[in-house]
Amino acid sequence: MAAADGGVAVASRLLTADNVTTLLDSTEAFLFDCDGVIWKGETLIEGVPETLKMLRSRGKKIVFVTNNSTKSRRQYAKKFQTLGLSVSEEEIFCSSFAAAMYLKSKNFPPEKKVYVIGEEGILEELELAGFTGLGGPDDANKGVQLKPKFLFEHDKNVGAVVVGLDQYINYYKLQYGTLCIRENPGCLFIATNRDAVGHMTDLQEWPGAGCMVAAICGSTQKEPIVVGKPSTFMMEFLLERFQIDTSKMCMVGDRLDTDIMFGQNAGCKTLLVLSGVTSLSILHDSANNIHPDFYTSKVSDFLEFNKG
Amino acid sequence: MAAADGGVAVASRLLTADNVTTLLDSTEAFLFDCDGVIWKGETLIEGVPETLKMLRSRGKKIVFVTNNSTKSRRQYAKKFQTLGLSVSEEEIFCSSFAAAMYLKSKNFPPEKKVYVIGEEGILEELELAGFTGLGGPDDANKGVQLKPKFLFEHDKNVGAVVVGLDQYINYYKLQYGTLCIRENPGCLFIATNRDAVGHMTDLQEWPGAGCMVAAICGSTQKEPIVVGKPSTFMMEFLLERFQIDTSKMCMVGDRLDTDIMFGQNAGCKTLLVLSGVTSLSILHDSANNIHPDFYTSKVSDFLEFNKG
Numbered sequence: 077m078a079a080a081d082g083g084v085a086v087a088s089r090l091l092t093a094d095n096v097t098t099l100l101d102s103t104e105a106f107l108f109d110c111d112g113v114i115w116k117g118e119t120l121i122e123g124v125p126e127t128l129k130m131l132r133s134r135g136k137k138i139v140f141v142t143n144n145s146t147k148s149r150r151q152y153a154k155k156f157q158t159l160g161l162s163v164s165e166e167e168i169f170c171s172s173f174a175a176a177m178y179l180k181s182k183n184f185p186p187e188k189k190v191y192v193i194g195e196e197g198i199l200e201e202l203e204l205a206g207f208t209g210l211g212g213p214d215d216a217n218k219g220v221q222l223k224p225k226f227l228f229e230h231d232k233n234v235g236a237v238v239v240g241l242d243q244y245i246n247y248y249k250l251q252y253g254t255l256c257i258r259e260n261p262g263c264l265f266i267a268t269n270r271d272a273v274g275h276m277t278d279l280q281e282w283p284g285a286g287c288m289v290a291a292i293c294g295s296t297q298k299e300p301i302v303v304g305k306p307s308t309f310m311m312e313f314l315l316e317r318f319q320i321d322t323s324k325m326c327m328v329g330d331r332l333d334t335d336i337m338f339g340q341n342a343g344c345k346t347l348l349v350l351s352g353v354t355s356l357s358i359l360h361d362s363a364n365n366i367h368p369d370f371y372t373s374k375v376s377d378f379l380e381f382n383k384g
Numbered sequence: 385m386a387a388a389d390g391g392v393a394v395a396s397r398l399l400t401a402d403n404v405t406t407l408l409d410s411t412e413a414f415l416f417d418c419d420g421v422i423w424k425g426e427t428l429i430e431g432v433p434e435t436l437k438m439l440r441s442r443g444k445k446i447v448f449v450t451n452n453s454t455k456s457r458r459q460y461a462k463k464f465q466t467l468g469l470s471v472s473e474e475e476i477f478c479s480s481f482a483a484a485m486y487l488k489s490k491n492f493p494p495e496k497k498v499y500v501i502g503e504e505g506i507l508e509e510l511e512l513a514g515f516t517g518l519g520g521p522d523d524a525n526k527g528v529q530l531k532p533k534f535l536f537e538h539d540k541n542v543g544a545v546v547v548g549l550d551q552y553i554n555y556y557k558l559q560y561g562t563l564c565i566r567e568n569p570g571c572l573f574i575a576t577n578r579d580a581v582g583h584m585t586d587l588q589e590w591p592g593a594g595c596m597v598a599a600i601c602g603s604t605q606k607e608p609i610v611v612g613k614p615s616t617f618m619m620e621f622l623l624e625r626f627q628i629d630t631s632k633m634c635m636v637g638d639r640l641d642t643d644i645m646f647g648q649n650a651g652c653k654t655l656l657v658l659s660g661v662t663s664l665s666i667l668h669d670s671a672n673n674i675h676p677d678f679y680t681s682k683v684s685d686f687l688e689f690n691k692g
Contacts, residue, residue, distance in 0.1 A: 118532050222551060222584045224426050243530060243555045250553070250591045254581070272605050273562070276530045283558045283603035294598025295591035297580050 091372035096381040104324040105137035112330035112352020117278030123376025143304040145172040145240030145268035148200035171268035171304035172197035176205035188235030216244035240268035269304030305338035332366040399680035404689040412632040413445035420638035420660020425586030431684025451612040453480040453548030453576035456508035479576035479612035480505035484513035496543030524552035538563040548576035549593040577612030614645035640674040
């Protein structure tokens with residue numbers, strides 16, 4: 077469902093007891109963002125387990141689509157379990173997995189290597205997909221000395237640089253990634269996502285993958301291939317697996333420029349929850365031009381409105 | 385002298401014995417970039433001392449305009465001395481100095497603080513200008529722990545963030561600068577320059593200030609005020625000091641997108657030297673639309689051509 081109609085933005089509708097039944101009936105699959113929707117940092121958002129249970133009991137397909145690249149699918153399944161939710165790896169689409177799947181979809185030669193500016197999740201997904209990753213946590217404590225006659229060597233066999241959130245970003249990694257992209261012929265520059273900031277802790281926001289990706293754009297003067305939201309790469313991959321028409325999907329998220337745009341780009345219905353980074357005043361600000369079909373305070377409103 | 389004439393780019397002319405006399409006669413001040421023009425890393429480029437001597441003996445004003453922010457004017461004068469050149473601090477305009485002068489020109493309140501993502505030179509220039517700098521080398525070894533209930537505190541009294549080349553860039557500094565810009569009302573975001581890469585060592589190029597600046601653009605989604613080349617801030621400042629018409633100045637540099645553009649933006653004559661990052665094939669590439677008035681292999685060609 078498009079947000080614009082003949083050039084005039086369609087206002088988002090508040091989710092109510094009246095329209096929630098229509099939304100539930102017309103949706104076969106719910107795609108959930110995680111941070112700000114399912115949890116905040118390490119804390120589950122109120123009413124999530126009951127809501128997921130209700131949706132599953134009504135036969136809805138459930139998928140989690142997250143831009144956070146620090147974890148692999150396996151690590152995410154574990155996090156869900158720790159929070160008391162039973163979610164299988166197959167239901168999780170994180171951007172670390174998307175990066176590995178992108179390389180697979182492009183028949184990236186397994187004898188080539190992948191340099192990672194990012195964390196453990198990307199390296200684990202690369203390995204599971206049969207690729208050799210370099211960098212990431214291994215290069216966290218490496219420094220450089222800008223001295224005469226010092227030559228920084230990089231692996232000429234690196235055919236892709238994957239950049240995601242990296243809380244151990246340093247000049248060594250920036251130079252390594254930059255050299256590969258500038259000097260290795262045909263080297264791909266892949267961004268897991270470009271989120272400016274994210275709730276890396278429950279109390280505040282921190283620079284997101286968009287910060288590290290921009291740094292590499294700045295040094296290489298190249299633009300990356302983005303595999304996370306709002307790019308539709310994950311959706312294409314998801315559609316291949318689930319064979320559900322996107323008009324029968326509803327993307328539920330807390331960010332306009334990633335989640336809602338992703339849903340709209342793919343032709344899904346979209347529901348903004350106000351339990352994360354977007355407030356009602358941001359949604360209604362005249363500068364905002366991304367309008368979800370529906371908005372509500374939190375996912376458990378599904379239950380609330382569906383009771384009566 | 386403009387590079388374009390009625391929309392048609394004017395081809396750059398090779399410096400020759402014929403036109404060098406006209407250039408010398410019509411120029412009162414020569415503005416030199418340093419890296420790739422005067423030196424490469426720690427090595428003086430051949431013929432520089434004799435060329436500067438000849439220009440001085442002919443009464444030409446000499447100024448050094450560099451985007452490198454890691455040193456202060458004092459530290460630059462020392463570097464010139466080490467290389468055997470007698471240059472006074474007054475002749476040096478580095479981007480660390482420009483950042484401090486920009487704050488002064490905007491009457492930045494001295495009771496406010498300045499957070500620095502960059503190196504010693506910026507902090508020294510801030511101090512000399514009467515400002516209080518924070519961060520920089522002091523935060524080189526600081527880390528963060530993304531744990532529940534952890535709150536990263538920043539100084540609410542920071543009124544400007546200055547970003548330059550920082551070989552000790554880390555997530556702590558990125559979060560600090562981001563918080564100041566996003567949360568301190570009216571906080572300025574100043575970039576010393578946006579060079580993508582630079583010859584931090586003689587053997588290869590490394591990510592430049594453009595890398596760190598882009599990182600902060602990525603996390604704040606704001607654009608900086610640039611005080612280094614090609615911005616004309618330094619030129620305005622320089623003109624106030626020297627009272628020479630820009631048409632009687634010649635900017636000599638090795639970079640098209642900073643040096644030559646800076647000269648052209650200011651209305652100077654421009655001379656590209658091929659002793660740095662720009663090759664003849666880059667200059668003549670059809671994708672290049674920055675055309676200096678003249679080009680030559682190195683500054684000492686002034687001497688060579690002026691002999692006969």
